[in-house]
Amino acid sequence: MTLTNDDDGEKPITTLKILIIGESGVGKSSLMLRFVDDTFDPEQAATIGVDFRVTSMLVDGNRVKLAIWDTAGQERFRTLTPSYYRGAQGVICVYDVTSRSSFEKLEHWFSEVDTYTTKGDAVKMVVANKIDMAGREVSREEGIKFAKRHRTLFIEASAKTKEGVQCAFEELIEKILQTPGLWENDRPAFRLGQNTARQDDGYCGC
Amino acid sequence: MDDSLPDHVDVVIVGTGLPEAILAAACSRSGLSVLHLDRNPFYGENWASFNLNTLDEWIGENKKELSETTVSESIKEKIQADESYISFGDNRQIFDLEKQWTEDSATEKVVKNKDGEETTSTYRAIIEKEWRRFSIDITPKILLSRGTMVQTLCDSEVSKYAEFKCVNRLLCFCDGDKKICRVPYNRSEIFETDQLSFVDKRRIMKFMQFCLEWSKNQDEMKDWKEFADKSFSEFLATVHNLEGSTQRFITDAIAILEPNPTTLTGLQAVCRFIDSVGVFGPSPFLYPLYGCGELPQCFCRLCAVFGGLYALHLQVDGIILKENKVVAVVAGGQRVNCDHIITSPRYAPKKFGTLSGELVDRAILVTDDTILKEEKEQISILSLASISPPQCAARLFEAGYESCLAPRGYYLSQLTGARRDDKNYLKEVEEKLYDSEDSPRVLMRLRFASAAGSFQYSEESPTNFAVLPPPNVKLDYSDVIISSRELFTKFWPDRDFLPRGLPTVE
Ligand SMILES: Nc1nc2c(ncn2[C@@H]2O[C@H](COP(=O)(O)OP(=O)(O)O)[C@@H](O)[C@H]2O)c(=O)[nH]1
Ligand SMILES: [Mg+2]
Numbered sequence: 001m002t003l004t005n006d007d008d009g010e011k012p013i014t015t016l017k018i019l020i021i022g023e024s025g026v027g028k029s030s031l032m033l034r035f036v037d038d039t040f041d042p043e044q045a046a047t048i049g050v051d052f053r054v055t056s057m058l059v060d061g062n063r064v065k066l067a068i069w070d071t072a073g074q075e076r077f078r079t080l081t082p083s084y085y086r087g088a089q090g091v092i093c094v095y096d097v098t099s100r101s102s103f104e105k106l107e108h109w110f111s112e113v114d115t116y117t118t119k120g121d122a123v124k125m126v127v128a129n130k131i132d133m134a135g136r137e138v139s140r141e142e143g144i145k146f147a148k149r150h151r152t153l154f155i156e157a158s159a160k161t162k163e164g165v166q167c168a169f170e171e172l173i174e175k176i177l178q179t180p181g182l183w184e185n186d187r188p189a190f191r192l193g194q195n196t197a198r199q200d201d202g203y204c205g206c
Numbered sequence: 207m208d209d210s211l212p213d214h215v216d217v218v219i220v221g222t223g224l225p226e227a228i229l230a231a232a233c234s235r236s237g238l239s240v241l242h243l244d245r246n247p248f249y250g251e252n253w254a255s256f257n258l259n260t261l262d263e264w265i266g267e268n269k270k271e272l273s274e275t276t277v278s279e280s281i282k283e284k285i286q287a288d289e290s291y292i293s294f295g296d297n298r299q300i301f302d303l304e305k306q307w308t309e310d311s312a313t314e315k316v317v318k319n320k321d322g323e324e325t326t327s328t329y330r331a332i333i334e335k336e337w338r339r340f341s342i343d344i345t346p347k348i349l350l351s352r353g354t355m356v357q358t359l360c361d362s363e364v365s366k367y368a369e370f371k372c373v374n375r376l377l378c379f380c381d382g383d384k385k386i387c388r389v390p391y392n393r394s395e396i397f398e399t400d401q402l403s404f405v406d407k408r409r410i411m412k413f414m415q416f417c418l419e420w421s422k423n424q425d426e427m428k429d430w431k432e433f434a435d436k437s438f439s440e441f442l443a444t445v446h447n448l449e450g451s452t453q454r455f456i457t458d459a460i461a462i463l464e465p466n467p468t469t470l471t472g473l474q475a476v477c478r479f480i481d482s483v484g485v486f487g488p489s490p491f492l493y494p495l496y497g498c499g500e501l502p503q504c505f506c507r508l509c510a511v512f513g514g515l516y517a518l519h520l521q522v523d524g525i526i527l528k529e530n531k532v533v534a535v536v537a538g539g540q541r542v543n544c545d546h547i548i549t550s551p552r553y554a555p556k557k558f559g560t561l562s563g564e565l566v567d568r569a570i571l572v573t574d575d576t577i578l579k580e581e582k583e584q585i586s587i588l589s590l591a592s593i594s595p596p597q598c599a600a601r602l603f604e605a606g607y608e609s610c611l612a613p614r615g616y617y618l619s620q621l622t623g624a625r626r627d628d629k630n631y632l633k634e635v636e637e638k639l640y641d642s643e644d645s646p647r648v649l650m651r652l653r654f655a656s657a658a659g660s661f662q663y664s665e666e667s668p669t670n671f672a673v674l675p676p677p678n679v680k681l682d683y684s685d686v687i688i689s690s691r692e693l694f695t696k697f698w699p700d701r702d703f704l705p706r707g708l709p710t711v712e
Contacts, residue, residue: 051511072510077209079516081249081503083367086496115338118496118610187608189369189495190486193360 012056012065014183016176017087018169019069021109022094023102024076027129030159031094032068035169040160057173064173078108085116089182090172094127097156100137103146110150121182123175125153127168132158211517214543215239218535220294220522221550223251224345224683225674227505228690228704229548230514231362236701240514241544242506243537245296247519249506251550252299252656252677253345255499258337261652264344268300268654277524284541285526289533293524294553299676301565302630303654311649329649333572336613341497342570344656345677346603346620348373348587349492350463350478351485355683356492359504362704367504371609373491375586377578378459380451383592386578389459391488406452413446413456414480421477430469438472458589463681465591465599491682493585496610501683522553525671532671546697551661551676558667562659566679567632569621569653575646576604576617577639583608587681590623593638594631598623599679602639617646624679625655672697 020028029050033039036053052069069088074080093109095102106126113124126147128138140156147154153171157164176182216238219230226242227249234240246267248254256264275293285291311330319325349355349370359365376389380401390396393414396407420427433441439457442448448456456476461467464475482490494500510516517538525547526534534543551561577588583606590600600623607614621632632653640648661673675689691703 051507072507073513074507074510074516076515077517077520079249079518081507083496083500083503084507086500187495187610189371191369192356192365192486192492193363 010063012063015065015067016089016173016183017067017069018090018092018172019085019088020092020094021071021075021080021113023096023099023105024073026094026096026099026102027159028075028092028094029070031092031127031129031157031165031168032070034159034162034165036068038162042160057170059173059177064177066169066173078112080112082116085113086118088117088122089119089176090123090125091117092125092127092168092172093152094129095138095143096130097128097138097143098130098133098135103138103142106146119182121179123153123172123179123182124150125155125168125172125175126150127164128154128156130158130160131156131163132161211241211538211540211542212239212515213541215241215515216544217241217546217548218243218537218542218544219548220244220535220553221251221674222246222249222502222506222518223550223674223677224253224502224505225686225690226251226548226550227253227502227509228358228687229674229694230509231364231505231512232690232694232704233698234509234512234514235362235704236698237512238698238701240509241535241542242509242514242516243520243522243535244518245520245522249518250344250499250502251552253499253502255341255343255497257340257342258334261340261342262305265303265305265652268298268303272296272298275524280539281523281536284534284536286528289526289528291524291526291536292555292557294522294549295555297552297554297556297561297657299552299657301655301657303652305650305652307650308648310647313647329574329647333613333616333649339607339610339613340572340618341499341611342618342652343498343620344568346498346622347677347683348603348681349494350682350684351482351490351492353478353482353682353684354687358687358704361706362508364504364508364704367507368500369495370486370492371495371585372487372489373493373585373587373603374487374489375578375580375584376459376462376489376491377586377588378454379589379592380454382451386588388578389455391490392483395488402452402455406448409447410452410455413442413448414476416446417473417476417480420473421481424473430473433469435468435470438467438469441469441472454592458591462587462589462591462601466596491587493605493609525555527668530666530668532668546670546672548672548674548693551657551673554661554673557664558671559661559663559673561657561661561676564657564659565625565655566658566677567621567623567625567630567653567655569632569636569651571619571621571636571640571648571652572612572650573617573619573640573646573648574615576606577602577619577646585609590621590635594623594635595626597626598631599681600624600631600635601681616649619646619648622679624658630655670697 036055050070056065128143155164155168217233217240219226219242222244230242314326380387387401390399442453461472461475464471520538523536532547585605588602594600603620606612606617611618623632657676658678694703
C-alpha cells in the first residue's frame with residue numbers, strides 16, 4: 001500500500017468523514033493542521049475559525065477524499081452536537097500525555113461516540129499527543145491498555161514535532177477502507193449550494 | 207480545562223431553538239461575542255428531534271411540575287446596589303402530552319436473528335431495540351427549494367453541515383375523500399396522471415400559465431382583482447372552471463403553503479410552489495436527513511466556528527438590570543455582563559410579556575407501513591385540508607428509513623394542525639386515516655400540543671431584551687428566517703445578517 005498526499009487529479013473513490021475529539025487544549029486542532037497543512041502554531045490559543053478541512057490521500061492507487069472535522073471549540077463544555085457525529089467513518093480521540101485528566105475523560109468521549117455515531121462500525125483511534133513535552137503524566141503502557149480494552153487503534157504523537165501524525169491518519173484510513181460496508185453510502189442525499197442543483201421540468205418549461 | 211464562563215460578552219442567547227440558533231450564528235458571524243445557553247442537555251429546544259430514549263426523557267421533563275424559582279444568597283451577592291434582578295421564566299411550552307404503545311405493538315412478528323434463525327418478537331420489542339434509529343421531530347417542517355431558508359443556508363454556508371432529500375410525494379384526498387392520490391408536481395406529471403380527465407388537465411395547465419404571468423405582472427392582469435379578498439375556491443370555480451377534486455388538487459396541495467386562502471394569498475402560495483419546482487428535482491420541498499432537529503445544530507456550529515461559546519444543561523438563573531436595561535445574566539452561579547439578551551419564549555420573565563396563547567396540535571405515530579404503498583420508499587406530505595377545518599392547516603408528513611427517521615421497514619407519521627375553538631381536530635383525522643382494515647398498523651402513538659403565537663411585550667420589557675417566536679403551524683420555514691432577521695436588524699442595523707461569502711476560515 002502506498003499513501004501520499006499528492007493530488008493527481010484522479011476522481012476519489014469515496015469521501016470519508018473523520019472526527020477529532022477529546023478535551024479542550026489536548027491539541028486536536030493542532031493535529032489536524034499539522035496533517036493537512038504541515039504547520040504548527042505554538043501560539044494557537046482558542047481555536048476560532050477552524051471548521052473542517054478537506055484533503056486527499058492515495059491508498060493502493062485509489063484516491064480517497066478526507067473531510068476532517070474539528071470540534072469548533074464546542075467540546076469545551078462537552079456540547080458537541082449529535083449532528084457533528086452523523087455519518088462519520090473514523091473518530092480520532094485525543095488526550096494529552098502531560099494531562100492525566102484529559103486521559104481520564106476519554107471514557108466520556110467514547111460513550112459519546114457510541115451514542116451518536118450513525119455507523120455502528122466507525123473506526124476509532126486513540127492518539128496520545130504532546131509526547132515532545134516534559135512532565136508526562138500518562139505512560140505509553142496505560143494508553144495501550146486503554147486502547148486494547150476498547151479494541152481501538154493507538155498511537156503516540158506530537159503535533160509539534162510531526163512524530164506519529166501522518167502515521168495515525170494513515171492507519172485509520174487503511175482500517176476504514178478494510179471495513180466492508182463502512183464507506184459505501186446506502187442512503188443518498190445531497191448538500192445544498194453544490195452542483196447538485198439541476199433545472200428540471202417545471203410548470204413553465206422555460 | 208477552564209470551566210468558567212467569560213466575564214463579558216456582547217450577546218447572551220438563552221434557548222437553542224432554531225430562531226435562537228440562527229440569531230446566534232448571525233451575531234457570531236458578524237463579529238459579536240456570543241454566549242449561548244440552554245437548560246436542556248440537548249440542542250434545539252422545541253425544534254429538536256429525538257430518538258426513542260431521548261424522547262422519553264423529553265416527555266418526562268415536560269410532565270414535571272414547574273417549580274417556583276428562588277433567588278439564592280449567592281446570586282444576591284452578585285447584584286450591585288443600583289441594580290435589580292429578575293429570574294428567567296420557565297414557561298411551559300408543551301401541553302397535553304400522552305404517549306402509548308398500541309395493542310398492535312404487542313403482536314408477535316417473525317424475525318430472523320443474526321444466525322438466520324427464525325424467532326418471534328413483539329413489534330414493540332423490535333422497535334425498542336432499534337431506539338437509536340429514530341429521529342422524531344418535535345416541529346416537522348419542510349424547506350422550499352427557492353425559499354428564504356435555503357437561501358440563508360447557502361449564503362451563510364451553514365448548508366455544508368447538513369444533507370437533504372426531496373419530499374418526493376405530495377398527496378391529497380380524491381374521489382370524494384375515499385382515496386389518497388398523488389398530486390402532479392410539474393407539467394409532465396400533469397399529463398401523465400390518470401387522476402384527471404383530459405379537459406381538467408388542460409384547465410390546470412391554463413391556470414398554471416395564468417399564475418406564471420400573474421407572478422410577473424399581477425397589476426395589469428384582469429379577472430382576479432374582484433376576487434382578491436374572496437375565497438380562492440370561488441375564484442378557481444368561476445374564472446378557471448376548476449371544481450370538485452380537480453380544484454382540491456390546487457387548494458389542498460399546490461397551495462398547501464397557505465391553508466384557507468383568499469384568492470390573493472392562494473395565488474401567492476401557488477406561485478411560491480411553482481417557483482421552487484424543478485430546482486433540486488420535481489419536488490419543490492426539501493427535508494433534512496436525520497430530521498428537522500439538525501437545523502438548529504447546524505446554525506449553532508457556525509456560531510461556534512466564529513467563536514461563540516456553548517454551555518448546555520446549565521442552570522440559567524436570571525437577569526440583572528440597571529436603569530431598566532439588561533446589563534448581565536446570572537447562569538451556572540456566575541455573572542456574565544452583556545449588552546443584549548435574547549431568549550426563546552420558555553425563558554421570558556412573565557413581567558416582560560407572554561405568548562399570545564395559540565396552540566399547535568401534534569400527533570406522532572410509528573407505523574409498520576406507508577399510507578400509500580409504492581414500489582420504493584417515499585417521503586410524503588398528505589394534505590388533510592379536506593377532512594379537517596381549513597383553518598387548522600392540518601397535514602401529515604411521513605418518512606422512514608431513507609430519511610434516517612426510522613428503522614428499515616417502519617415509518618414515522620407526523621400530523622400537525624392548529625388548534626381551533628379549543629378542539630384537537632387531529633384525533634378525528636387520525637382515526638379516519640388509520641382505522642380501516644387495510645391501513646398501516648399504528649404501533650406507538652404520541653400526542654401533544656405546543657405553544658405557538660407571538661410574544662406580546664409588556665411596557666416593562668427592557669429595550670435591549672428580546673424574545674424570539676415559538677414554532678408556528680406553517681409548513682415551511684420562511685417565517686423563521688424573517689423574524690430572526692427582523693430582530694437582528696433591529697438591534698444591529700449596521701450589520702449584515704448572515705451575508706454571502708464567508709471570510710475563508712483558513
Ligand atoms: N508542545 C506541544 N504543544 C502542543 C502540541 N499540540 C498542541 N500543542 C499546543 O497545545 C495548545 C492547545 O492546542 P489546540 O490544538 O488548540 O488544542 P485543542 O483545543 O484540542 O484543539 C496550543 O497552545 C498548541 O500549540 C504538541 O504536540 N506539543
Ligand atoms: Mg480546537
